[in-house]
Amino acid sequence: MASDSSNSVRTPSPEPPLDPEGVTTDSLEALQSDGQRRILDIVDQLRRQGLNSLVELPQLVVVGDQSSGKSSVLEAITEIPFPRKENLCTRFATEIILRRNAIPSISTRITPDKGRTLDEQTKLRAFKRVITDFTELPRIIDQATNAMGLEEVGTSDKAFARDVLTVEISGPSRPQLTLVDLPGLIHAANKMQSEDDVKLIGDLVIEYMKNPRTIILAVISAKNDYANQIIIKHCKTIDPTGRRTLGIITKPDYLTEGSAYQQSWLDLAQNKDIHFDLGWHMVKNRSEDEGNKSFAQRNKSERQFFSTGKYDDLPNECKGIETLRSRLSNLLHNHLKTELPHLKTELSDKLSQTAKELQQLGVSRNTIAEQRMFLTDISQKINEILKAAIKGQYENDFFGPVNMKASVNSLENIRRFRAVVQHLNLEFSDQLLRAGHKYSIPAHKGKNSTTTGDNDKNAEAKEGHLALSQPIKMTRNEAIDWVHHVLERSRGLELPGNFNPLIISQLFWEQSSPWNEATLHHVDLVSSSCKTFVDIVLDEAAPKDIKDRLLDSCVDTALQASLKGAKEELAKIIQDKGRHPMTYNQVFTTKIQEQRKSKYAQIFSNLAKAASVSWTKEGTEVLETYIDPKKLDKDMEGGIEQNMDKFSAEDALDSQLAYYADALKFFINCVTTQVIERHLVDTLANNVFSPRTVAGMTDDQIRLLAAEAGEVTSLRNRLEVKKGILEKGLKIFREAMGGFS
Known part of the structure; x- marks a missing residue:
């Protein structure tokens, strides 16, 4: 599933019971302050009620060009090992939900694209898997790929999908966090990826980025000139001031020490070239020979890298995965505090509109007595x-x-x-x-x-x-x-x-x-x-x-x-x-x-x-x-x-x-x-x-x-479900929103 290519297959050892490292590293706690946990708990509960199908919920979305290192960044932030093998790329949106729970578990499900037929949607919604070990994750992803009807890249026109695979991971030391990994943007069609693939992925990424409640983590690789990377163009168009965009630079180890080219990337990391209000951050991914190292070893290697040469002069607040987590922590907290009141207002408005639509349908009328009263x-x-x-x-x-x-x-x-x-x-x-x-x-x-x-x-x-x-x-x-x-x-x-x-x-x-x-x-x-x-x-x-x-x-x-x-x-x-x-x-x-x-x-x-x-x-x-x-x-x-x-x-x-x-x-x-x-x-x-x-x-x-037509009955049922979800969402706000300032 990772967007990075590798010459080897990495199969992490099982966590006892889940964490392959034995325990989650202390640095991951930087993502979670008490205030943020309360806010994220609200969003988490809203998402569990299915509100993400009715309103746009705040979320972190990882976007970038193909092979920019997106999934490696995602893996480093969450410290969850994703399967990596040669020529494997993200072929559909993957939603990673981390939840704090006393009982560890890993579950997966598919949310079908609304453009699919009802039969296809029903079939995909039935896809639910529960596993106990991260080593089973590659098999689950392959099953989800087959369920979506996708074939190998380059062999058919069904290589990418607009469906969403949700991987929900719970554990006593897990933070409450939701991130979405999207397929990498393709520069041009080739024998492996068609024009339709290019358009589908571009439309999907733009759709997520346009959500005003989305924080965009725009990943670019130092292996390629950033002026040529498509994601930069999309960010300037959709979020021109960078109000909700954080740029992330990967693979700085490919830059020649002391070169002018390296300096241009260091200037970018300090927000001196392409300006985003949220700024830029530089991280170092695992190299090919570091694929089997633990997350603690990965973080140590990164700290050593940024303490040498010109990287040592780079301010600490814009380099390293641990500092990135701290930035994300503050960013998420402030962003959610701003968005949740607006979200509550939107829920109230949608509930009022739904209630009005139900009122216009009138009471259920199946019997003559109900119909006459109606x-x-x-x-x-x-x-x-x-x-x-x-x-x-x-x-x-x-x-x-x-x-x-x-x-x-x-x-x-x-x-x-x-x-x-x-x-x-x-x-x-x-x-x-x-x-x-x-x-x-x-x-x-x-x-x-x-x-x-x-x-x-x-x-x-x-x-x-x-x-x-x-x-x-x-x-x-x-x-x-x-x-x-x-x-x-x-x-x-x-x-x-x-x-x-x-x-x-x-x-x-x-x-x-x-x-x-x-x-x-x-x-x-x-x-x-x-x-x-x-x-x-x-x-x-x-x-x-x-x-x-x-x-x-x-x-x-x-x-x-x-x-x-x-x-x-x-x-x-x-x-x-x-x-x-x-x-x-x-x-x-x-x-x-x-x-x-x-x-x-x-x-x-x-x-x-x-x-x-x-x-x-x-x-x-x-x-x-x-x-x-x-x-x-x-x-x-x-x-x-x-x-x-x-x-x-x-x-x-x-x-x-x-x-x-x-x-x-x-x-x-x-x-x-x-x-x-x-x-x-x-x-x-x-x-x-x-x-x-x-x-x-x-x-x-x-x-x-x-007499009520069948489509009216179906509409009433949908509106009743929608109304129930919105009411539960507002109840969550009433019970929890007063708990933070």
Whole structure:
């Protein structure tokens, strides 16, 4: 498994019971302070709960180019002998977990790559081995390699894998530590390693390095120019300041003493060239003829090497495996203290999200009773939201904040449904008042008031409403001519100077002709808003699979029935509008009297001006004006309208204008109350999906709606497992995080 090549096979003697040296060296204790043990214990417990599959846990990852000495560094840090033989390289990620336990043991397992099929994942998860001697480790690694389907390097395209082999080692003197050894980066494809191998290993290493909670131990070999080693490029890209990267230099014994090349490596070790915030460290691996030496002998040989030549001048804090352990100890402690609070927050957020997803799935529903209760709960929630929305009571969290930048009836604000309906009704009323009349006619000569006030120039449609044609402007005389033409073609048995009452119907029907199209569009607009709003309510109250079923079987049918009822009601109102005009509203007679009063007042004012005589009293400069009675009488006789048709046309026009104003207000009230409110809005709470609806369903209907699909059951089980893991993780934090500062 080691990434170093060797000409011999090293088989360490068994530890009694596990440690091949007899006991773990004292220097290994540098990895463990009391404070760090408590912190690492938290991470260890989180990892045992399976949280590493849900969140990124803090870890040490050993990375480097192929044959850079990675596995030898890992072996020296942990003092665990890994098998080494010729041409053996790391072909998959290997996670080494050291645990402090009274009973020594070595166990292995495989965590399959998520990209594998379910059958392959199940098979690999079943791989679990327990051994009692490190001499059995090569056999276990070979078995894991075969289980992953890997073949010899260079013989097939299955030489490397994204699966993870976990080697868990426990013992009373073991530190609590987790490190990951990754396959070495390949510079270029060759006959032994394909382009696919190069890409797979590169992707795998980068994926681990990108984890913001990973401390990167970047191993480079002094046998090769460091500027050419790929790992340096990846470190600069992924962690440009070296905030979480510690560079480790191996094989310094290959450097020529006193050379400029050696000095460049010594400068690098002192962080003078490529700068990492965490700095650099130099270690000496076992040479080929030191393969069978103990760890204590290895450490002694290294100390002797660094006490000679220029290495003696190298600061102690950046050379030697024992000092490296001390650096790692402090580094781990500080790193974990920083990351664990963030990790706890992430766990809380993920638990909240998982709980929400489970809540959206609802309770388990396998029996009819469970299914009926499930649907009843959904219907009650839907009913509560709909009732509150219709009444305009927005205390429920569902309604959320108001988006001031969006329009009232926009998708962002449609949750506040009563406000949307009121807004649409007011816009509809305003539209008919501004542009509901075909002709814009002054009420009487000399005045500018029209049938709808002074707003004809603003008759353009508001957003979402139908664009009505601009009313055709008429002068008073043009309007009288229009009525005169209609009157001539509608004459009955009425005496001269009177008009056929039926002419008011024809005038009104033509004047109000834009109402029908505008009203139908308004009904469709409100109905569309109802559908959009109900869809959002279902998103809130029902799981997606249930929502789709409710829409197909109940909700869409109810909404269509409401729209049909609304249009039938509107048809009756429009039919009533087509009847002969009839009103008992005193406003109508008042309006006619006001128009006649205004008309005669204008006539009298004109006559008075014409009959006015001015004179200056003799001996004074005072100008006096009076009305000449004879002239006034004569002018009044001449002012009598001789054309009976024109007289009756003007009278009919005034009656039509008065009736139109009265009918328009009545029509708007009928549409908004009898059509919009009665059929489209009020029916939402009772007809869409109410508890009464559920109570009236048969068992087959209940089953069809609420039966849980297999994928939903699987999703629920996964979420339940995930929720349990996250809850255990937070429990660990609650019990242990307060134990260190």
